[in-house]
Amino acid sequence: MAAKARARLLALAASAASLVAAAAVLDRAFPPDLSRLETVGTEVVDRSGRTLALLPAPGGVWRFRTAADDVAPVLVETLVATEDRHFWWHPGVNPLALARAALQDLSAGRIVSGGSTLTMQAARLLEPRPRTMRSKLIEVVRALQLERRFSKREILGIWLTLAPYGGNLEGARAGAMAWFGVSPRLLDPAQAALLVAIPRRPEALRPDRHAERARVLRDRILHADGGAMPAQRLRLPRHAGQALSGLLAGRVPASRVATTLDLPLQAALERLAAERMQALPERAALALLVAEPSGDIRALATGGRISLDLTRAVRSPGSALKPFIYAMAFQDGIAGPETRLDDLPRRFGGYAPENFDRGFAGPVTAAEALRRSLNLPAVALLDRVGPLRFLATLRTAGVTLRLPAGADPSLPLALGGAGVTLRQAVGLYAALAGDGSVPALRLRDDDLVARQPFLPPRIAAMVADVLTQPFPDGGRAGVAWKTGTSWGGRDAWALGFDRGFVAAAWVGRPNGTPLPGATGRALALPLLARMFDLLPPAPRVAAPAPALADAARVATARPADGLRLLFPPAGAVLSNDGPVVVRAMGGRRPLTFMVDGAPLPHDPARREVAWLPPAPGFYRVTILDADGAAAHAAVRVR
Known part of the structure; x- marks a missing residue:
């Protein structure tokens, strides 16, 4: 009897095991459809x-x-x-x-x-x-x-x-x-x-x-009275609408995307953009952007009848890049904030720039010339810094200026002769607000934090001090700012920063047609002042400890293997009876050799090049290395 019971139990167990096994096989063969x-x-x-x-x-x-x-x-x-x-x-x-x-x-x-x-x-x-x-x-x-x-x-x-x-x-x-x-x-x-x-x-x-x-x-x-019912279906949130396509482009679709934006600030900036659009001329548009010096974008907004993210549009910056010409001049020792510069009529070859008001201020300090955005001093400094070097230095910092088709780097760069995006401009101004390096602006929280070397910290602080001034109509104190107006009033810019934030405003027409009466000071600067009114106070930053200050000085010193021009030396007088061998030492290859801003053909692996002076006269010999370092010498050919 016991044997029969055991046999039944074994049979039941075997049947149960078979059912479980069959169920497991069917489960694997016909799993639930989770596609929805x-x-x-x-x-x-x-x-x-x-x-x-x-x-x-x-x-x-x-x-x-x-x-x-x-x-x-x-x-x-x-x-x-x-x-x-x-x-x-x-x-x-x-x-x-x-x-x-x-x-x-x-x-x-x-x-x-x-x-x-x-x-x-x-x-x-x-x-x-x-x-x-x-x-x-x-x-x-x-x-x-x-x-x-x-x-x-x-x-x-x-x-x-x-x-x-x-x-x-x-x-x-x-x-x-x-x-x-x-x-x-x-x-x-x-x-x-x-x-x-x-x-x-x-x-x-x-x-x-x-x-x-x-x-x-x-x-x-x-089990109670729940009160009033919703009267209508609400519109689902869609802040930073124009930036969303770029935010998701080229990425694996995700159910949740974390950004660096700040919702209350983003909503406030969108309200400001909508409010300002009511007062702008027909077919005008605007773009606003707020970031931290780290490169994290906190808010951005576009106004106008356009679905594009205008913070990515390439536009002429007018005078908005002048601070970086002065920065490079300060770094080279060509000038300092108190250096006297002449704002007087002058021709640079066939180029004769004028100020916006057609007048001239005469002798001024470099600081005053930058604050007043005078054109002649900026062009004169760029002539000494070198347009090609200026362009190359910005490129090594991650900002590539867009030249007109077929154009070479030249002195009009000082007045907006190349295109830049609002995001790129904010990255450059973030260098002035921070340690001199240019951050790659990021909107997604999972993007890498990247910075490119650009200016020594002391030079960035020097330019920041020059640009720090009150807003014309009042507003937040302690903000450094600069405006820009492109030729024909096509683009009006204002960019500013303090220790906590970098902000920028652009006003213009997306198709590039002129906007009558548009200037950075009239249209963009009031917007910039309003933007800073929306921001929390800038954090207080303690003075660096002596050790840190010493480290900063060491970091800005030229390394022992820095780029040098061996021949010809500054002030050399050369004969015009054959080629001159221009020799360099140090620096990171490939090198670029230039005379009066025009590059000389050469083997990029070599540190010398033969130059045949075309005629007697004065020339400026320049060498650039791959990191944007430069060495110059003014020479005379007789």
Whole structure:
């Protein structure tokens, strides 16, 4: 007898094992379809995790990945208490509930009660089917599969991601944003009750169309009067709209993208842009940008009838790059802030620049010339620094100026003769606000932080001191700023910085046509002053310790293997009876040899080149290395 019992038990065990094995094989062969769960839109968040923008999933469905930890606890509590109070302990199906529902359905001759657990609802949301008995059996199997694959809280995440909320809204995140304008983390009990109610009949319980019907069910779930209902579906957030395409371009699609933006500042900057647009001429546009000296963009906005991100548009900067000509002149020892410069009529070959007001100021200090944006002193300094060297130095710092087609670097660079983007200009001004290096501006939190060497810290601080001045109409103190106006009033610029922020404003027409009366001082500078009024106070920075100051001085010193011009020496008098061999020492190859700004053809691997002077006269010999270092000598050929 005992042997027969053991045999039966063994047979039952073998049958059970076979069933389990068969179930496992079928489970692997026919897994749940998770494609709807994986096809979600993108939530763009600011530096603190606040929602900046929501971008729909393919097909225009507002569906966003939402985990149980992403919503207020009251929503999870209300959902489980209302839909499946045994959710935490059953294996995916509730046999008693299913039996009760089956009896009710048989009595009525149709499905009147689902008896569905939340896991079965999740299965139905993953693979929507007509409500039939066959569909119910499939949901039972799928529910068991889901319980095998996911934890209870992960199953809740499926429901919270896919639950329908009317129209093209799916999931608790889209529902909370569209009906209440809040993150699902901030739902109150009445709002949570409505989000549990709507998925039962999403089109029949839409608050904007059937408010009373939705209110009755919400209050029944809440066991109280939940107050007023949402009157309309709200527009989902979309801040920094023009920048979003660039933010996501070339990246693997992600359900969540973290940025360096600050939501309150971003919203304030967008309001400022919209307000200012009301006063601008027809077809005008503007671009605003705020960053930290580190390169993290905190806010950006574009105004006008254009969907492009104008902070990336290449425009003529006018005088906005003059501070960097002065910086290089200060670094070379050509001038200092108190050096006397002449603002008097002068020709540079065939080029005769004038000031904006057609007048001349006479002798002025370099600091005054820069603050007043006088043209002749800037052109004269660029003539000594060298246009090609200026262009090359900016390029090594990560900023490539766009020259007109077929043009060579020349003295008009001082007055806006090459194009630059607002982002590039902000990067250059960030060097003046920081340690002299140029940061690569970043908008995504996962982008690398990169900086390129540009100016010694003491030179950056020197130029910053020169540019620090009050705004003409009042405003925040301690801001260094500079304006720029391109030829014909096509572009109006203002850029400024303090220890905490770098800000820039551009006003113009996107198609490049003139804007009558447009100047940086008249149109862009008032905007810049308003932008700084929106910013928090700049942090106080303690004076560097002696050791750090000494280290900074060492860092700015020319290294022992720095670039030097061996021949000809400065002041040399050369004969005009044959080629002159120009020789260099040190520096990083390839080297560039120039005479009066014109490059000499040569083998880039060599440190010398033969130059045949074309005629007697005075010449300026210049050598540039790959890092932008330069060596000069003024010579005479007789």
